[in-house]
Amino acid sequence: MITITDVSKSFDRGRTHALRSVSIHAHAGEVLVLLGSSGCGKTTLLRMINRLDSPDSGEVRLRDRDVCGMDPVALRRSIGYVIQEGGLFPHMTVERNVEIVPRLLGWNRDTRRARTHEILSLVGLSPDEFLPRRPAELSGGQRQRVGIARALAANPMTLLMDEPFGALDAITRDRLQDEILSIQRSEPRTIVFVTHDLFEAVRLADRIVVLHAGSVEQVGTAEQLLNHPATPYVSSLFERATQQATGLLEHAP
Amino acid sequence: MTVSRFTLVLFACGMVLSRASGQTTVRVGSKAFTEQYILAEIVSQLIERNTDLQVQRRFGLGGTDLCHAGLTSGELDIYIEYTGTAIASVLHEAPGADRRASFRRVAGEFRRRFGIEWLPPIGFNNTYSIAVRGDDADAQGLSTISDLARAEGNRKAGFTSEFIERPDGYPGLRDRYGLRFVPIVDLDPGLMYDALAGDQVDVICAFATDARIDALGLRVLADDLRYFPPYDAAILVRADLLRDHPELRDVLAALAGTIDDADMRRLNGLVDIHRREVAEVAIAWIESGLDQYDTWGAAVPREAPMSFWELAVRRRAELARKAVRHLGLTAAGVLVATAIGLPLGVLVHRVAATRAPVLALCEIVQTIPSLAMLAFLFAIYGLLGVLPASTALVLYALLPVTLNTLTGLRQIPRDIRDAATGMGMTPRQSLWLVELPLAAPVIVAGVRAATVLTVGIATLSTYIGAGGLGDFIARGLSRNDTRLTLLGALPAALMAVALSLLIRFVERTLIRS
Ligand SMILES: Nc1ncnc2c1ncn2[C@@H]1O[C@H](COP(=O)(O)OP(=O)(O)O)[C@@H](O)[C@H]1O
Numbered sequence: 001m002i003t004i005t006d007v008s009k010s011f012d013r014g015r016t017h018a019l020r021s022v023s024i025h026a027h028a029g030e031v032l033v034l035l036g037s038s039g040c041g042k043t044t045l046l047r048m049i050n051r052l053d054s055p056d057s058g059e060v061r062l063r064d065r066d067v068c069g070m071d072p073v074a075l076r077r078s079i080g081y082v083i084q085e086g087g088l089f090p091h092m093t094v095e096r097n098v099e100i101v102p103r104l105l106g107w108n109r110d111t112r113r114a115r116t117h118e119i120l121s122l123v124g125l126s127p128d129e130f131l132p133r134r135p136a137e138l139s140g141g142q143r144q145r146v147g148i149a150r151a152l153a154a155n156p157m158t159l160l161m162d163e164p165f166g167a168l169d170a171i172t173r174d175r176l177q178d179e180i181l182s183i184q185r186s187e188p189r190t191i192v193f194v195t196h197d198l199f200e201a202v203r204l205a206d207r208i209v210v211l212h213a214g215s216v217e218q219v220g221t222a223e224q225l226l227n228h229p230a231t232p233y234v235s236s237l238f239e240r241a242t243q244q245a246t247g248l249l250e251h252a253p
Numbered sequence: 254m255t256v257s258r259f260t261l262v263l264f265a266c267g268m269v270l271s272r273a274s275g276q277t278t279v280r281v282g283s284k285a286f287t288e289q290y291i292l293a294e295i296v297s298q299l300i301e302r303n304t305d306l307q308v309q310r311r312f313g314l315g316g317t318d319l320c321h322a323g324l325t326s327g328e329l330d331i332y333i334e335y336t337g338t339a340i341a342s343v344l345h346e347a348p349g350a351d352r353r354a355s356f357r358r359v360a361g362e363f364r365r366r367f368g369i370e371w372l373p374p375i376g377f378n379n380t381y382s383i384a385v386r387g388d389d390a391d392a393q394g395l396s397t398i399s400d401l402a403r404a405e406g407n408r409k410a411g412f413t414s415e416f417i418e419r420p421d422g423y424p425g426l427r428d429r430y431g432l433r434f435v436p437i438v439d440l441d442p443g444l445m446y447d448a449l450a451g452d453q454v455d456v457i458c459a460f461a462t463d464a465r466i467d468a469l470g471l472r473v474l475a476d477d478l479r480y481f482p483p484y485d486a487a488i489l490v491r492a493d494l495l496r497d498h499p500e501l502r503d504v505l506a507a508l509a510g511t512i513d514d515a516d517m518r519r520l521n522g523l524v525d526i527h528r529r530e531v532a533e534v535a536i537a538w539i540e541s542g543l544d545q546y547d548t549w550g551a552a553v554p555r556e557a558p559m560s561f562w563e564l565a566v567r568r569r570a571e572l573a574r575k576a577v578r579h580l581g582l583t584a585a586g587v588l589v590a591t592a593i594g595l596p597l598g599v600l601v602h603r604v605a606a607t608r609a610p611v612l613a614l615c616e617i618v619q620t621i622p623s624l625a626m627l628a629f630l631f632a633i634y635g636l637l638g639v640l641p642a643s644t645a646l647v648l649y650a651l652l653p654v655t656l657n658t659l660t661g662l663r664q665i666p667r668d669i670r671d672a673a674t675g676m677g678m679t680p681r682q683s684l685w686l687v688e689l690p691l692a693a694p695v696i697v698a699g700v701r702a703a704t705v706l707t708v709g710i711a712t713l714s715t716y717i718g719a720g721g722l723g724d725f726i727a728r729g730l731s732r733n734d735t736r737l738t739l740l741g742a743l744p745a746a747l748m749a750v751a752l753s754l755l756i757r758f759v760e761r762t763l764i765r766s
């Protein structure tokens with residue numbers, strides 16, 4: 001459960017307003033998608049939650065505790081974090097990458113081994129084949145699976161995902177979205193998922209937050225946004241998507 | 254507590270005193286030119302033959318300042334100095350024209366101010382003189398420096414940097430005679446005679462005792478206005494050593510008045526031109542004197558001169574010792590520089606405010622000329638030898654290591670560092686687990702560059718008595734003996750290549766594991 005209240009953030013001594021008084025709430029076990037075009041402040045908002053950035057004003061609460069009052073290192077170890085391309089450590093094997101948070105938490109070797117095997121299978125990679133490899137020896141999709149495995153290794157209640165599938169081809173992206181949904185069905189977590197892709201948002205989200213130029217335009221289910229857009233920006237978002245889809249159909253043989 | 258500390262201090266003083274009075278090793282120094290090596294070797298052998306004292310040879314030091322500071326600090330006991338040099342460079346006075354008055358002046362002042370004794374002069378007067386090519390002198394009718402001042406045409410001068418700088422050198426000469434040379438180039442004292450003979454320059458400041466004047470057909474011009482002050486050579490000894498070992502005075506007095514200008518030129522010629530070993534010349538002089546010169550001197554037909562390889566084989570033990578010392582100096586310099594430069598690189602990466610000042614400081618250190626650096630460090634430590642030499646190496650190696658550490662850390666993509674922090678690593682864990690391993694190839698490349706640099710700079714350690722392959726190079730340069738220079742330079746180059754390959758190999762195995 002994450003509650004963000006009235007958070008503002010500016011960079012370059014106030015010249016760039018990345019976030020303007022943003023308030024959102026993610027229920028426990030929900031997939032909340034932050035949707036918006038590039039530069040609208042999605043990443044900045046996400047990084048407030050694990051304190052990679054701190055707000056100029058406003059408050060971020062995780063399970064009813066102000067994150068600014070928590071030890072940042074312990075906080076981050078309790079939250080899974082996935083970024084584009086996985087952000088894997090290139091000098092470590094898949095095994096070392098996946099077990100990094102359990103290591104930092106001081107788990108013993110056997111527990112770590114068991115968990116890395118389990119979690120790698122969960123994201124659809126054969127442990128025996130992939131644990132000894134290095135990130136450079138993986139495809140983009142495999143790297144992303146390892147990134148998710150690494151984020152889930154220590155069983156966090158909360159998962160932050162920043163455009164994790166942005167660099168993948170459509171088919172791989174599709175498959176990974178399925179994986180996320182199935183993992184979420186078996187072990188529900190609070191997931192905040194950042195994307196600029198409306199279709200991805202609709203597919204994964206319990207609820208969608210539409211961000212535009214640092215402000216929240218609307219929050220709701222995909223259906224609510226489509227049927228009752230609160231602002232012209234939101235309706236234009238769906239209109240454009242509809243046009244694209246119909247355009248595609250017209251050109252189909 | 255106080256009492257026991259007091260006793261301790263007394264005890265420590267007692268140890269120092271007893272060691273000082275019980276001194277059994279005499280440290281003999283020399284500057285880095287042939288005549289200094291020969292005389293210092295003669296002095297050393299006389300002491301070894303006639304007393305119970307042991308001799309430590311610290312030859313080839315980089316200048317008057319260093320030798321004088323060596324004596325006053327107690328790092329040296331004996332070396333040979335010249336009256337004119339002492340007056341100008343140590344007492345900072347205007348030199349007089351009278352030989353006896355000059356000697357009395359320096360002897361009195363050194364005894365009073367520094368506790369250093371001047372033994373009676375050896376005999377020769379190694380004054381500066383001005384030399385031109387013989388054919389030039391004949392064509393232009395030059396026999397005095399005044400003739401040169403009046404002569405037609407522009408002449409290019411090659412002087413030692415010391416001669417250009419010191420007030421009793423070129424500046425005074427120019428004013429006295431109204432000379433003008435364009436341009437004036439700085440030349441190594443070992444190279445200027447050949448430079449003159451080979452038409453590279455037209456005028457040089459020759460030393461009166463240099464054998465190459467005759468050998469290369471050069472002509473010394475008479476100092477008709479009596480500008481150049483006397484440079485009588487004499488042995489300088491620390492007064493407390495003479496007090497503790499009065500026998501030294503008699504042993505060394507045997508040299509007084511025994512070698513005149515011509516004798517010294519001959520001795521120098523044996524080494525510089527006939528390629529005799531310094532030790533061999535010293536032994537011959539002690540055992541036979543110059544009366545017997547014809548039986549062992551230049552006139553005697555000699556075996557063909559040794560090739561470089563023969564020389565290398567003949568002196569392989571000495572070569573090995575110097576190479577090991579060179580390697581030790583290099584290793585010490587690079588290891589300490591890495592131990593300092595790596596944390597420094599991390600610091601300037603983490604704390605942006607320190608970056609500009611720290612890097613600027615490292616760069617400034619890098620631009621200090623090596624000999625100036627050695628003299629400066631000697632002034633700080635009051636010590637000759639390995640300590641100041643390796644400190645200089647550390648300072649020079651610091652920039653490449655620090656800079657490469659910074660560069661290596663900066664090239665790590667931002668999202669990798671964010672991932673490390675986002676996973677919950679502390680800054681220290683992020684450094685050790687992620688950043689340093691990823692920066693390692695660039696850091697190792699910096700260490701490799703520092704190593705190659707250090708092998709080169711370590712050849713200058715000879716000028717502060719720290720040994721190494723530079724000993725051969727300095728002696729080779731001072732005698733214009735290419736074989737000796739090569740004997741130092743070639744192994745140094747090989748050492749640089751070998752160390753570079755070794756580090757590359759270590760780097761590869763590191764990356765693979
Ligand atoms: N560290 C930073 N320094 C300066 N400007 C930044 C920084 N991080 C983000 N910004 C700016 O803040 C705005 C929002 O950025 P971001 O949150 O990364 O957008 P998004 O993830 O939606 O593409 C952009 O205009 C970006 O240029």
Ligand SMILES: [Mg+2]
Binds near residue numbers: 043044163
């Ligand atoms: Mg972003």
